[in-house]
Structures are given as structure tokens and as C-alpha cells.
Amino acid sequence: MTQTVLITGANRGIGKALAEKCAQNGMFVIVVSRNLEKAKPVFNDILSHGGKAILKKCDVSNLSDIEILGKEIKQEFKSLDILINCAAINTDTDDTSIENMPVDLLHDTMQTNFFGSVWMCKEFIPLLKKSESGRIINFSSGLGQLGVPRMGPFPAYSMSKTAVNALTKVLADEVKDSSIIVTSVDPGWVATDMGGPNAMLTIAEGIDTPYWLATAPASDLQSGCFYKERKILDW
Ligand SMILES: NC(=O)c1ccc[n+]([C@@H]2O[C@H](COP(=O)([O-])OP(=O)(O)OC[C@H]3O[C@@H](n4cnc5c(N)ncnc54)[C@H](OP(=O)(O)O)[C@@H]3O)[C@@H](O)[C@H]2O)c1
16 A cells, blocks of 8 residues: 655655655655745656655644644545654854853744644644554764763754654654554764765765655554664763
């Protein structure tokens, strides 16, 4: 049966590459972007290669956008198999510190990276429960890992990704009696607009673990865990 996957931030970077790979492998892709014009090339490319997709607008920092998206998807689909919370921002600069941090910077970062992921999960859990094997993949980062000597730089981004990991842990426990597997992923340092040109991994390499989390047999995965390079990472 065709799997349905919803990917936020699917107009560029890792989200775009995941959308394309999922479509190439026969999934129905719900391409979600806050800017439809920017997402049209991805959408059209999927269709022109024979893939199946629809394009939806949603700014994940805006709760009413998420609720409208949820309402539309629930009208059009009976279930959702995979939710990939990929959209994120990092607007910290090299010298951002807690001491000098503008209020809006932390607020906007948490609103997109953390609240966006929480409200997307909340909105789509009912549809994911209707899948035989639901998956939620929350994009975290090595910068969100607590068990390392130094979390920084990028304090607002780091704290937002630690909070995303908490979401994964809490939600996995909450849905443990369902078939939904909830994971966090650190894709590694990837050469996107966010990762910059000096990053160690190509985008194709960066999507390896998130795509594997979306497609591996359930028996190979542990819900409520943080993954990097297809292995469980310490929190
Ligand atoms: N690249 C890395 O080295 C790296 C490392 C660790 C983790 N990650 C994580 O991997 C994920 C993808 O990163 P990336 O490198 O592909 O980043 P990117 O190239 O900067 O792309 C970010 C995507 O998120 C979208 N986005 C941002 N705010 C949004 C909002 N409020 N609503 C909807 N979409 C929004 C962007 O849309 P617009 O085009 O409209 O801005 C864009 O599509 C992120 O969660 C990131 O934190 C990346």
C-alpha cells in the first residue's frame, strides 16, 4: 500500500531532498512549506518524475496555519503514515549568548523549532494512529545534545533542539500502546543554507538516517530515542 508522508520545510535543504527521495520510492508526499511559490519547483519536479504529491502551505510557527493544514489533510486522507518535522531556523550569531540574547530571537526560535514540532505532532497524532505503522521523525541536532561537554554555540537553537528531544521522549511514552514510533534525529553537519558550505556531509548523506527512520522495519527501531548515523545517540 502507498505510504503517505508529510514533510515540513520541504521547499529546500534536507526537507526538499527527503520529499524527493520519498516520492522516488513510491510514497505519496505532502510537501509543506510556508511559501508556496518557493515550494512549487520541488512539487513540480516530483510530479514530472512520475511521483505523487500535493503541496500545502503552513508556517509552523503559526498555530492557526497548523490547524488549517490539519483540517484539510483530515478531509483528504484517511490516515497519515509518516510525519517529518524538518522545518527549523537558526538565527543565533557567532556571538549570541544568554546575556546578550534578544527576547525575540529566543521566542522566534522556540516558536518554530519547538512549538512548531509540538503542535504538528498534536494535530496529526489522530491521523497517525489510523496508520498501521505510524512514524514521527523530529529533527533535532547535535547542538541539542545535553551529554556533551559544551552545547554551544548558538544557544537559542541549541535549547530549542534539546526541547525537541524532550518532545520525542514524552510523546513516545504517551503513544507507546499505539503503533506510532517517535524518534529524534541528528542528521550530522550538512551542506545546506543552514549548515553552510563547509559542512562535512552532502545533502544526500544528510538524509540517510532520517530516511532510514522513515522506512526501516519497525523491529529495527526503538521509539523515544535520538538517532545519528542509524545508531542511538545519548541524549
Ligand atoms: N544542516 C545542518 O547541518 C543541520 C544539522 C543538524 C540539524 N539540522 C536540522 O535539519 C533540519 C533541516 O535543516 P536544513 O539544513 O535543511 O535547513 P535550511 O536549509 O535552512 O532549511 C530550513 C527549512 O525550514 C523551513 N522553515 C523555517 N521556518 C519555517 C516556518 N516557520 N514554517 C515552515 N517552514 C519553515 C525553511 O523554509 P523557508 O525557505 O521558507 O525559509 C526551509 O524550508 C532542521 O530542523 C535543522 O535544524 C540541520
